[in-house]
Amino acid sequence: MKKVTAKVLFLGAFLESGGASFMWPINTILIHNYLHQSLAVAGTVLFFNSFFNFLGDYVGGQLFDHIGGHKTVIISTTISLGALIGLIFNHGWPAYPIFLTILGFGVGSSYTVINSYASQINHINKYNIFTGIYVSSKFGSIIGTALCGTLASINMTLVFVAYFISLGLFFILGIFWYNGDSGFINNTRQKIYLTKFKFQSGITLIVLFISLIWIVNSQ
Template sequence: MQTRGMSLRWLLTASFINNFALGFIWPLTSIYLHNQLGQTLVMVGWVMLMNALGQMLGSIISGRLFDRMQPFNLIQIGVGIMALSQIAFILWHGWPAYPIILAITGIFSGWNTATINSYGTQVKTHDGRYVFNMLYFIANFGMVFATAMVGPIYNYGIIWLFMISLVMYSALFIIIQKHFNFTLAQVSSDDALKIKKIKLPVWNLRIIWTVILGLSVLWISYSQWQGNLSVYMSDVLHLPLWQYSMLWTINGLLIAVVQLTMNFLNLSTNRKMMWIQIYGGIACFGLAFLILPYVNNFKGFAIAMIITTLGEATAFPMIPALVNELTPMSLKGQFQGLAAAAPSAGRAFGPLVGGFLIERLGYHSMFYLAAGLVAVTLVLVILMVMVGFKRTTLF
């Protein structure tokens, strides 16, 4: 059994395979439910909501358990159930079996994401900010790579997607058997009893909750790109669907360029650079929404997407990295679970909030309100950090 810290190479490998396998499950869920299973768009929305809530729940549970039991057991459970769920998908992919299994995969995909991120706090050979930058990059790379393959494979039948995902999760299970089995000090019986007594310094806790809630707000705004913007571009502006798809190609390529450049130049290890990434990243989200009411062609949307992606690639990985610095070893899993749950919360409620605002006020008002919400978030984060960070305890 290993006694040293987590290997970054194998952690990144696991993150890539996990997201690559996951990328074969959810991208075509809406199309499959609507076109093949004959469900209404309202029902599709509820199914996707339950999946996102499951991810949020799974992240929170596994994060808390990471500090209280052997992480190796956690990741075995998560990957094992994801593999079994692919077998269930192959056998039962009609209605209502499909959404039930999808809800289960939602719970354990969130479970695995939080566990992998928590393992990132156990990497001893690299700076934490570098680790979380790389984790974010490799997770996106795996998802984008899988999404690019989904369309052509789907034409041969959805079962093939589940079979490929099953192979990937099986491979991941083998990898974790060899490279994830080591004991953490905080899971001993004595320390397990002390965990409940450990309290974070008050300003650590305030800043952690501020940035986690801020991350949820950013994902509420980001989810508009993933849903309502496609309707706006196609139904309101009558732009072809390929142009919307091209925006995500730009997104994936730019994330790779930004992340690899930052890591090559070793910028993420600089604390001042961390604040620039967080503040600048949040500001980019707001700026993009201020641009959207004034664009009506692909070039304008591409500029807004580039600005949004710069915000995504800089702010998103730095928030769990900051949470890592502000939490002791015995609480890292709990708060990494909350940080991993924040995107799921945004994905769960973002489409509902955006849809409500669009129906009541229209697209342009929704864009302005989203920009305002992001601006308020930015101000709160800056004020909280300026006032409280000097009073925090770093771990």
């Protein structure tokens, strides 16, 4: 099987983030102004979206270790596309928060595949790979955010259609270019890794600081 390259990871990060940025600027506005819910309710909806995104990150990593990146990206992206189809045809209340929560889980799981593949590419400096993924995702966010307002002003449904197209392209990318053998870890190697792994104080502090910064940023 062919190996996954850094370029397809960059493109995947661009499509994932670009698609998500079609929606995240309008979530609170849609819930409050269009669905006539309070800002407290809007915050609660976004909390569940973020929580299941986090849960998807974890589950995606577990699936990557056990069944490989190719199957994981197909399963997780299928979940995301299914949620988006639901949002296209019904983004009223309470369908919107339900589909948004499912979408958060699917997107979180599929994005983990990108980072997992990146950690296993050895012929390129890993700092450059992760920097490239970060830049690609931010570039996608810029484009998606710029187009979001225009699409929403025409018809809110177009926002979900644009997200669906972006994830659909990522799904095709995953089928044909995320099927490398670098996503598989044999059982022996996996058991050794899981046995030796433990949090170190430096890693714990980094996780704590990032969590605090993100909590403040989310407000």
